[in-house]
Amino acid sequence: MSSTTHPTAAGATSASSASSALTHTNQRVLITAAASGIGLATAQGFLAAGAKVFICDVNAEQLARTLQEQPLMAGMVCDVSDEAQVAGLFEVALQTLGGLDILVNNAGIAGPTALIEDISLQDWRQCLAVNLDAAFLCARQAARILRKQGSGSIVNMASTAGLYGFPRRAPYASAKWAIRGLTKTLAQELGPAGVRVNCICPGSVAGERIDRVIAAEAKKTGQSEDEVRTFLAQSASLKTFILAQDIADMIVFVTSEKGARISGQDLIVDGNTETL
Numbered sequence: 001m002s003s004t005t006h007p008t009a010a011g012a013t014s015a016s017s018a019s020s021a022l023t024h025t026n027q028r029v030l031i032t033a034a035a036s037g038i039g040l041a042t043a044q045g046f047l048a049a050g051a052k053v054f055i056c057d058v059n060a061e062q063l064a065r066t067l068q069e070q071p072l073m074a075g076m077v078c079d080v081s082d083e084a085q086v087a088g089l090f091e092v093a094l095q096t097l098g099g100l101d102i103l104v105n106n107a108g109i110a111g112p113t114a115l116i117e118d119i120s121l122q123d124w125r126q127c128l129a130v131n132l133d134a135a136f137l138c139a140r141q142a143a144r145i146l147r148k149q150g151s152g153s154i155v156n157m158a159s160t161a162g163l164y165g166f167p168r169r170a171p172y173a174s175a176k177w178a179i180r181g182l183t184k185t186l187a188q189e190l191g192p193a194g195v196r197v198n199c200i201c202p203g204s205v206a207g208e209r210i211d212r213v214i215a216a217e218a219k220k221t222g223q224s225e226d227e228v229r230t231f232l233a234q235s236a237s238l239k240t241f242i243l244a245q246d247i248a249d250m251i252v253f254v255t256s257e258k259g260a261r262i263s264g265q266d267l268i269v270d271g272n273t274e275t276l
């Protein structure tokens with residue numbers, strides 16, 4: 001496992017302390033799978049709010065590019081579905097950040113697009129490993145620190161697939177449904193210690209990931225990609241995809257002082273899904 005740390009991560013606080021909108025000054029934030037997509041938008045949101053940010057990603061090349069473009073972030077390569085790598089991640093992240101206040105369990109993969117009778121056990125397990133095992137492994141590490149500290153916040157990434165189910169995406173929907181159970185239970189276990197745990201349920205988020213999901217669904221069902229895209233957008237009352245920034249804003253809000261009494265919740269950012 002290679003690692004890249006950046007000495008100026010701590011500088012994020014002083015660099016932006018002129019802003020009156022800082023909600024996370026000196027807060028130490030670890031975000032998984034944040035070299036791109038929603039995780040990266042969230043990392044940028046925390047930096048803008050005055051936090052120190054450590055990210056990880058399994059994609060070494062993408063991570064290196066991101067750290068080069070984001071000199072205030074620190075990070076390392078880590079497959080968060082691997083127990084030993086997660087232990088290594090927490091060691092380096094804690095050392096770099098000087099502790100931990102917020103964990104964002106963002107990692108997740110789409111998994112196979114197929115009816116259940118055509119899904120292999122290997123694909124099922126891989127999907128659950130990245131979407132669910134990773135959240136367990138990271139939350140377990142964080143709980144040991146945050147419970148002792150008597151403060152902090154964990155945010156897990158679920159999905160509207162974990163609220164409504166999703167035909168041809170059984171492993172993904174099952175994992176995201178389980179994330180909500182993990183969230184509720186950890187909120188109960190850690191609440192008395194002053195630690196909050198919430199999960200986010202995004203609808204379809206504009207970006208490369210949903211493009212891949214749409215392509216796979218079109219191929220499987222014989223529809224055009226435009227038809228699948230239109231169906232997904234039309235399934236929400238607001239008739240539009242969500243932006244990664246919308247998710248980042250919700251995470252920054254719920255982990256701030258303004259969210260101090262919010263725990264154990266599914267925070268749904270989806271334009272109000274009517275059907276899936």
Ligand SMILES: NC(=O)c1ccc[n+]([C@@H]2O[C@H](COP(=O)([O-])OP(=O)(O)OC[C@H]3O[C@@H](n4cnc5c(N)ncnc54)[C@H](O)[C@@H]3O)[C@@H](O)[C@H]2O)c1
Binds near residue numbers: 033110159202203
């Ligand atoms: N994009 C959407 O429409 C959408 C909707 C609902 C929920 N979500 C959830 O939001 C989260 C982020 O989604 P996204 O669209 O940004 O994802 P993405 O597919 O764009 O991937 C983001 C990053 O995750 C990294 N990654 C993948 N497997 C990893 C692993 N094992 N360890 C570490 N890093 C890993 C990738 O390298 C990538 O840089 C996921 O949990 C996803 O399920 C996404």
